[in-house]
Every structure is written in structure tokens, then in C-alpha cells.
Amino acid sequence: CSHCSTATTPLWRRDPTTQQPLCNACGLYLQQRKKMRPAALIAADRQDDAPHAEIALRTPGAPECSHCQTQRTSVWRRSKTGAKLCNACGVYARLRGRDRPLSLRGNRIRPRCKH
Incomplete structure (x- = not known):
């Protein structure tokens, strides 16, 4: 993914302005909110069980x-x-x-x- 650098996703998408590949999570976030996915959400996905990931989203x-x-x-x-x-x-x-x-x-x- 050109935004979060993930290498695996159930579905690849494209950034409509740059045509760069996006993972499913970043592509859906961009489509629904018209902005890129925040770093706190990316970190929370990467470290699913880490307690500090949820603290950032409190x-x-x-x-x-x-x-x-x-x-x-x-x-x-x-x-x-x-x-x-x-x-x-x-x-x-x-x-x-x-x-x-x-x-x-x-x-x-x-x-x-x-x-």
C-alpha cells in the first residue's frame, strides 16, 4: 500500500488522484471520508493486541x-x-x-x- 506500506490485503484499491495502489482499509477510508487514514488507525491495525494502540484511539x-x-x-x-x-x-x-x-x-x- 502506498499509504501504510502493508503488503497483504483482501482487496487492492487505487488512489483516485495518483492511481497509486492502496490496501482495502486505506482505500475504503479515503472513499468514505475523503482523506487519508490517520497514523493512529494504521498503528492500531498493525499491533492489534498492543494496549498502547487503543490508548491512541480513546x-x-x-x-x-x-x-x-x-x-x-x-x-x-x-x-x-x-x-x-x-x-x-x-x-x-x-x-x-x-x-x-x-x-x-x-x-x-x-x-x-x-x-
Whole structure:
């Protein structure tokens, strides 16, 4: 990719002004927002499980999981004590009766595999 330097992508696209190759992520971002993808998003994609990648994308005032400090989840839940939890931490605590290990933490929401 001429913007983020990635070598693999599910679909290659082109910059409409320079005709340079773009990865799918950069091409879609440019198409939808009319500007190039920011470095913080590129770094977050490169280091999917790195905790500092999510810190760069934090939104002040957004809800945050009291256990893993993520701000991104499909559903917010509450612990038995009333603390706000992300879906992953809430389901783990309800099923296993203990806090979810931080080693299981990732910063990406993945769709369910229905196959």
C-alpha cells in the first residue's frame, strides 16, 4: 500500500488522484471520508493486541470497561457490584464467576463465525 506500506490485503484499491495502489482499509477510508487514514488507525491495525494502540484511539467521556478499560464493545453489561463491563468481561464473569484475564484482551470486535 502506498499509504501504510502493508503488503497483504483482501482487496487492492487505487488512489483516485495518483492511481497509486492502496490496501482495502486505506482505500475504503479515503472513499468514505475523503482523506487519508490517520497514523493512529494504521498503528492500531498493525499491533492489534498492543494496549498502547487503543490508548491512541480513546475518546474522552466515552464509557469504559471497569476491568479492561476498553471503550469498544457491542453491548455494555454490569457486574454484580454494578460496575460497567464490556461484553467480553461481563459474559466471562457471569459464566466463570471470576474476572476475565487481561491476557485474553484484544482491541478488535470480531463478528461471529456462522459456519
